[in-house]
Amino acid sequence: MTQIKNIGVYTSGGDSPGMNAAIRAVVRTAIYYNLEVTGIRRGYDGMIKGDLFPMNRKSVSNIIGRGGTILKTARSEQFKTPEGRKLAHEQLLANGVDALVAIGGDGTFTGARIFGEEFDFPIVGLPGTIDNDLCGTDFTIGYDTAINTVINAVDKIRDTAESHDRLFIVEVMGRDSGLIALRTGIASGAEAILIPESKTDLAAVFERLESGRKDKSSKIIMVAESGEVSDAFEIGKQIKERFPQYDTRISILGHIQRGGRPSCMDRVLASRVGVAAVEGLMKGHRNEMVGLIHNQIAFTPFEHAIKHNIDINEDFLKIVEILSI
Numbered sequence: 189m190t191q192i193k194n195i196g197v198y199t200s201g202g203d204s205p206g207m208n209a210a211i212r213a214v215v216r217t218a219i220y221y222n223l224e225v226t227g228i229r230r231g232y233d234g235m236i237k238g239d240l241f242p243m244n245r246k247s248v249s250n251i252i253g254r255g256g257t258i259l260k261t262a263r264s265e266q267f268k269t270p271e272g273r274k275l276a277h278e279q280l281l282a283n284g285v286d287a288l289v290a291i292g293g294d295g296t297f298t299g300a301r302i303f304g305e306e307f308d309f310p311i312v313g314l315p316g317t318i319d320n321d322l323c324g325t326d327f328t329i330g331y332d333t334a335i336n337t338v339i340n341a342v343d344k345i346r347d348t349a350e351s352h353d354r355l356f357i358v359e360v361m362g363r364d365s366g367l368i369a370l371r372t373g374i375a376s377g378a379e380a381i382l383i384p385e386s387k388t389d390l391a392a393v394f395e396r397l398e399s400g401r402k403d404k405s406s407k408i409i410m411v412a413e414s415g416e417v418s419d420a421f422e423i424g425k426q427i428k429e430r431f432p433q434y435d436t437r438i439s440i441l442g443h444i445q446r447g448g449r450p451s452c453m454d455r456v457l458a459s460r461v462g463v464a465a466v467e468g469l470m471k472g473h474r475n476e477m478v479g480l481i482h483n484q485i486a487f488t489p490f491e492h493a494i495k496h497n498i499d500i501n502e503d504f505l506k507i508v509e510i511l512s513i
């Protein structure tokens with residue numbers, strides 16, 4: 189095992205609150221152990237173009253509470269090609285980088301796994317995505333902040349829904365995962381939650397609206413984006429047709445879910461896994477993601493982390509059914 193001297197760090201894919209706290213943890217831990225650390229801007233795109241710079245203790249001063257990522261993030265089609273990855277490898281060698289910490293989601297780790305195997309390059313990943321859709325960690329960096337952003341927004345929507353006796357269909361992010369919708373649906377007292385993973389369909393929602401209390405003044409239906417039953421507008425159209433008596437409105441929360449100051453939970457998670465990533469690289473870990481399982485640091489191979497077979501807790505859907513009477 190060759191000794192690591194210079195760790196490169198980058199953020200890639202969609203940004204998430206807490207990525208800065210993770211960058212800070214990686215940089216400070218590397219310096220603590222007398223390693224050099226190199227920042228790579230705009231993920232794989234910057235790696236290919238040689239947008240690398242040395243980082244020091246001060247490079248990460250006062251960023252722990254900031255949303256977004258100071259390293260910027262990007263998507264790179266070029267990195268999906270062997271030629272693109274070869275260019276990236278040349279840039280890393282030219283800058284003396286001999287190990288990497290990748291902060292991102294499943295696409296980022298897919299790229300990292302291919303690159304790591306192709307060039308026998310040590311890479312450890314940190315789960316940076318609001319979607320919470322990675323195996324090998326109970327929570328991803330940014331998820332806690334995002335769900336708190338959602339419930340704060342839905343509380344406000346609830347105020348106006350209540351005042352006007354309205355039914356609101358609220359669409360939240362999550363790509364192919366309903367984990368944001370599931371948790372925030374419970375936390376905001378939704379009547380129903382529509383997520384890609386569950387068998388819940390519009391017929392079940394109709395039934396709930398039909399059998400539910402007629403004197404309820406506000407109703408919230410939480411929908412995960414790209415769910416099986418199409419988007420919030422389509423669902424809204426069908427509900428309007430079926431229940432013309434309801435004053436139905438649609439609210440797509442959109443990118444506010446990605447921004448904002450990271451919560452305490454996300455800052456602590458990012459700090460813990462950031463320290464563990466650098467220590468893990470020094471101990472010989474590679475091609476793995478660092479997460480927290482039952483509050484303990486855990487390393488999971490990239491190919492398992494990106495599997496997308498996260499079971500949803502069916503109890504959560506039952507809770508919604510019971511509590512929305």
Ligand code: ATP
Nearest residue numbers: 201202263264267268292293294295296298299317
């Ligand atoms: P989020 O879940 O927040 O969207 P992500 O990491 O999944 O984050 P992606 O856009 O899917 O975001 O992936 C980020 C980058 O990873 C891509 O732009 C691409 O450069 C690289 N990548 C993804 N898939 C591959 C692949 N099969 N081969 C090589 N690189 C890949």
